[in-house]
Amino acid sequence: xxxxxxxxxxxxxxxxxxxxxxxxxxxxxxxxxxxxxxxxxxxxxxxxxxxxxxxxxxxxxxxxxxxxxxxxxxxxxxxxxxxxxxxxxxxxxxxxxxxxxxxxxxxxxxxxxxxxxxxxxxxxxxxxxxxxxxxxxxxxxxxxxxxxxxxxxxxxxxxxxxxxxxxxxxxxxxxxxxxxxxx
Ligand code: 5GP
Numbered sequence: 001x002x003x004x005x006x007x008x009x010x011x012x013x014x015x016x017x018x019x020x021x022x023x024x025x026x027x028x029x030x031x032x033x034x035x036x037x038x039x040x041x042x043x044x045x046x047x048x049x050x051x052x053x054x055x056x057x058x059x060x061x062x063x064x065x066x067x068x069x070x071x072x073x074x075x076x077x078x079x080x081x082x083x084x085x086x087x088x089x090x091x092x093x094x095x096x097x098x099x100x101x102x103x104x105x106x107x108x109x110x111x112x113x114x115x116x117x118x119x120x121x122x123x124x125x126x127x128x129x130x131x132x133x134x135x136x137x138x139x140x141x142x143x144x145x146x147x148x149x150x151x152x153x154x155x156x157x158x159x160x161x162x163x164x165x166x167x168x169x170x171x172x173x174x175x176x177x178x179x180x181x182x183x
Contacts, residue, residue, distance in 0.1 A: 003159075003173045010175040014152055017172040020132070020160060021055065023149050027130065028059035031100070031147065035062065041097045041124075045115070046070040046088065047169065048104030051161035052132045052149075056102060067092045073111050084114040099124040100147075103131040104161045109141030116143055133157065133174065156182075 003013045015023075031040070042064050044053035057064055070088035099119060106112055112129060119127055130147035135154050138145070152174075158164050159171030164181065 001171050003171065003175055006168075006171070009168075009178050009181050010158075011178045012155075012176040013173050014157060014176060015150055015160075015174045017160075020149070020174065024052070024055050024059050027147050027149065028056055028061070031056075031130070032060055032062050035098060035100075038098045038125075040064040041092065041094060041099050042066045042102050043090065043094075043099055043119070044068045044102045045104070045111075048161045048163070049102050049132075051169070052104055053102050056130070065092070067094075069115070071111065071115065084111055086118075093122075094119065095123045097124050099127045101127070101129045103129065105133040105135070105157070106131045106138040106141075106143075106145060107135045109138045109143045112145075113141055113143045132160070133162075 003010055040062065042053060042057055044050065044066060046068050053066065057066060067090045068088065069086065069090055072085050072087050073083060101115060101119070103112060116127060116129065128146040129143065131145055132149035133152050134145065134148050135152060137154065155176045157174055158168035158177045159174040161169050162174065163169045164177055
């Protein structure tokens with residue numbers, strides 16, 4: 001679906017699918033160059049990163065392998081709690097591998113901080129992070145994010161893999177959810 005299909009539920013469109021596609025091509029070129037000559041393992045964080053993983057990996061000109069983790073930060077609604085539980089672990093042994101975590105959005109950074117810490121203990125050759133969207137508060141966390149798609153305002157956004165109550169992930173664009181939907 002496109003923003004026009006649910007204009008009632010969006011108070012603002014932040015990034016169109018075209019802008020997202022264009023930015024991913026730029027990031028992929030940077031990643032191709034940074035990882036030249038090295039085997040790259042992309043680790044996607046389910047469910048939100050499904051879209052960015054699919055599009056980023058296909059924009060790369062080099063080979064990569066992919067694996068997935070599912071984690072849940074307890075609680076629902078529009079705030080993340082920072083208490084993280086692994087729902088699905090990697091199927092690959094990442095020791096000695098060059099790992100790039102692919103995330104949909106970084107808000108407080110608590111989820112990612114946990115994930116990086118957890119994966120570092122498995123002794124990868126290197127570990128870096130790519131996030132499609134980053135909110136201002138994330139800047140205050142101790143997580144180093146090497147690749148950022150877009151910095152966005154501190155609002156609850158949906159689309160391009162990001163949900164509210166399980167819906168809107170299949171929206172191609174990214175926009176701000178109208179408060180009337182959750183209030
Ligand atoms: P953090 O731990 O960085 O605060 O939050 C990370 C997780 O919270 C994201 O992976 C995502 O699941 C959820 N999240 C944070 N901000 C938003 C947002 O604006 N929209 C949606 N749909 N999810 C968000």
